[in-house]
Amino acid sequence: MTTVASGARASATPSGQGVGPLLRAWRERRRVSQLELALRADSSARHISFIETGRSRPSEEMVLRLAEHLDVPVRERNALLLAAGYAPHYRETPLDDPAMDALRAGVERLIQGYEPYPALVVDAMYDVVAANRGIMMLLDGIPESLLAPPLNAMRLTLHPQGLAPRIRNLREWRGHLLSQMERQIALHRSAPLRELYEEVAAFPVPESAPESEPEEFVPYFALPLRIEHEGRTLSFISSISTFNTPMDVTVAELAIETFLPADPATVKYLHTRAG
Structure with a gap:
């Protein structure tokens, strides 16, 4: 059997953006409306709109909830949390650890x-x-x-x-x-x-x-x-x-x-x- 340790991968999420535009980009990529996302996440279309435009800062729980319903990859969920001002939720442990x-x-x-x-x-x-x-x-x-x-x-x-x-x-x-x-x-x-x-x-x-x-x-x-x-x-x-x-x-x-x-x-x- 061949075994090779895997290195870390940098996040593909653009740096310097707030969490609102990033969440909007993921929502549009998934072709989900604000209303549909709000219903999935037990929120309101108004609140989703405020988050995406930067008028409202989402809680850490809300960022994770929206990311889950948008099927955002785990690595990118950390990037969303960082953009919202929170610490990463998911660790990244090298395979040789x-x-x-x-x-x-x-x-x-x-x-x-x-x-x-x-x-x-x-x-x-x-x-x-x-x-x-x-x-x-x-x-x-x-x-x-x-x-x-x-x-x-x-x-x-x-x-x-x-x-x-x-x-x-x-x-x-x-x-x-x-x-x-x-x-x-x-x-x-x-x-x-x-x-x-x-x-x-x-x-x-x-x-x-x-x-x-x-x-x-x-x-x-x-x-x-x-x-x-x-x-x-x-x-x-x-x-x-x-x-x-x-x-x-x-x-x-x-x-x-x-x-x-x-x-x-x-x-x-x-x-x-x-x-």
Whole structure:
């Protein structure tokens, strides 16, 4: 298993703005009216308007309540509190801090227990913080330059010297990954994430990229990742899990991605290798 400590990420919320304009920006991004937000937060449209224009200073509780109903990311909730003149509510603990020992151990047991199937853990920038042997198997033969830390899952997957030439349905899978990143950018408003998106979106699709259709039709129930390994085509369906109601910025930004074999041949191959 590979484990890498994750560094802190700077807030994407513009500095120098009061909490009112920031809350209005989040409300408009979520396409929620002042009245609808007021009803959700047990307030009034008048009070929401006063907060957004700076005529009223919201309490710490109100900032957190509005942020919750607007689905503001945990990191940005701290930024809203700071803009309102309050201390951050959510701590940000580095993954290598002793306080995270139980979390790291639990995550490691989880992805190890998923073997021989691939599983990994990434942070908000898609940097890999942990990966099991199923993932490392798929990386056989990748140039060392791409495997140097911090190992980035998006860069590694879409780079023309990375996994891209091995992915049988690259155009579909690439479109899926870029759409996923676009959703994250809209949610987090992260400049570094936008830079990563622009980098990987500019990677050329290898001329040898195969057609997306499998040789034999298989009724997949979700878009599969179809990837070559040692002359075989393996098929996986990915699933992403996050922590429920996190109270730490670092934990809130972790995602566990597991790859479920999508056909019996992939199951048999992985278990044969593991045995």
